[in-house]
Amino acid sequence: xxxxxxxxxxxxxxxxxxxxxxxxxxxxxGHVDEASGYRYYDAAQLRDLNRVVALKDxxxxxxxxxxIIGEKLNPEELRGMLRLRRAQLEAQISxxxxxxxxxxxxxxxxxxxxxxxxxxxxLKPVAALxxxxxxGVAASFAPDDIGPVVQPLFGELCRRLDDAGLRIVAxxxxxxxxxxxxxxxxxxxxxxxxxxxxxxxxxxxxLPALDAAATVLHQGxxxxxxxxxxxxxxxIEEHGYTSVGYPREVYLDYCNEEPDRGVTExxxxxxx
Numbered sequence: 001x002x003x004x005x006x007x008x009x010x011x012x013x014x015x016x017x018x019x020x021x022x023x024x025x026x027x028x029x030g031h032v033d034e035a036s037g038y039r040y041y042d043a044a045q046l047r048d049l050n051r052v053v054a055l056k057d058x059x060x061x062x063x064x065x066x067x068i069i070g071e072k073l074n075p076e077e078l079r080g081m082l083r084l085r086r087a088q089l090e091a092q093i094s095x096x097x098x099x100x101x102x103x104x105x106x107x108x109x110x111x112x113x114x115x116x117x118x119x120x121x122x123l124k125p126v127a128a129l130x131x132x133x134x135x136g137v138a139a140s141f142a143p144d145d146i147g148p149v150v151q152p153l154f155g156e157l158c159r160r161l162d163d164a165g166l167r168i169v170a171x172x173x174x175x176x177x178x179x180x181x182x183x184x185x186x187x188x189x190x191x192x193x194x195x196x197x198x199x200x201x202x203x204x205x206x207l208p209a210l211d212a213a214a215t216v217l218h219q220g221x222x223x224x225x226x227x228x229x230x231x232x233x234x235x236i237e238e239h240g241y242t243s244v245g246y247p248r249e250v251y252l253d254y255c256n257e258e259p260d261r262g263v264t265e266x267x268x269x270x271x272x
Contacts, residue, residue, distance in 0.1 A: 001031060001040040001041060002040065002043070003038065003040060004019075004039040004040070007041040007045070010046060011050075011053075013053065018039070018041075019039075021052065022039065024062060026052060026065065026066050026069070027045065027049060027052055030045060051065075051069060051078065052069065055068055055069075058082060058085040058089065059085065059089065060085070068081070099144070101223055118231060118238060120216050120217065120231065121214055121215065121232060122214075122215050123212060123214055123215075123239075124212075124215060125211055125212065125213065126210040127209055128206060128208055129170070129173075129191055130193075130194070130204065130205070130207075131173065131189035131190055131191050131192065132161060132166065132189070132190050132192045132203070132204055133157065133188060133189035134157045134160075134188050135185055135187045135188070136185070137149070137184070137186070138150075138183065138186050139183060140182040140183065140184060141182075141184050141246065143222075143223060145184075146176075146184070149186045150174055150188055153188035154188045157189075157202060158190070160202050161202070164201075166194060167192070168190045168191065169191050169193055170191035171191075171250050171251050171252050171254075172188070172189065172190045172191075172250075172251050172254070173187075173189040173190075173207070173248055173249065173251070174186065174187065174249040174251075175189065175207070175246065175249070176245075177245070177246070184246070187205075189205070189207070192204075210269045213267045213268060213270065214232055214235060214236055214241065214243070214268050214270045215267045215268075216228055216235075216265070216266050217252075217263060217264070217265055218262075218263070218264045218266055219262075219263055220260050221259040221260050221262060222262070222264065223259070225249075225264070225266070228266060229247065229266065232266060232268060240272060241270035242270065242271055242272070243268050244268070244269040244271055245268070245269060246268075247266045248266070249264050249265075250264065250265040250266075250267060251264050
């Protein structure tokens with residue numbers, strides 16, 4: 001058997017941790033000397049220690065670890081549980097990373113608030129346009145709700161257009177409509193030359209003309225579009241207009257691999 005210090009070194013944990021595990025009944029020593037009170041462990045207990053440490057590192061509480069260890073899971077069952085927990089943690093890390101990116105984008109918007117050039121906004125009419133489109137519903141207009149809906153829609157729309165032998169004739173467009181509560185219907189649209197009466201596995205829609213649209217070019221990733229929308233808002237207020245509906249997004253230059261190089265025209269209908 002191994003004294004507690006030696007076992008701690010072999011298991012790459014601290015003596016203090018082993019004593020704590022003993023006190024809470026999570027990992028008892030194989031033997032305790034009655035005279036000295038020294039704890040001793042056998043090599044087979046490294047198996048249990050490995051399970052405890054792995055479960056703890058994956059975010060389980062010690063109480064949960066005790067319950068899992070008590071179920072005497074075989075190695076395959078335990079591996080399955082650890083893989084599932086690992087996938088959950090990876091998804092959480094990805095979500096947290098996306099959240100940090102959005103926070104950084106908001107901070108950059110705040111930092112540039114005093115340097116917004118409303119002279120970049122252009123008031124112009126926008127012609128009607130026939131598009132092929134797919135649509136879905138997002139929980140809100142927040143970026144973390146819109147992105148997971150609109151991106152797959154565009155991918156699926158392009159696939160269906162390819163299958164139909166149709167060519168996109170102008171930059172793709174995303175536009176939005178309120179549904180109920182805070183939900184938003186997301187439209188992924190691509191201008192195409194085709195007759196509206198034909199049957200397809202996508203919708204064919206004639207987007208109405210906008211008699212007066214406040215428009216501005218957004219340079220960079222759509223994760224940072226808030227600063228450009230804020231510029232639009234300042235211009236609309238300065239010139240005595242009110243906006244109608246959500247801005248259209250016309251993707252003049254878009255690359256999924258390099259979103260920071262994108263160029264998007266925002267178009268919002270305005271009225272006095």
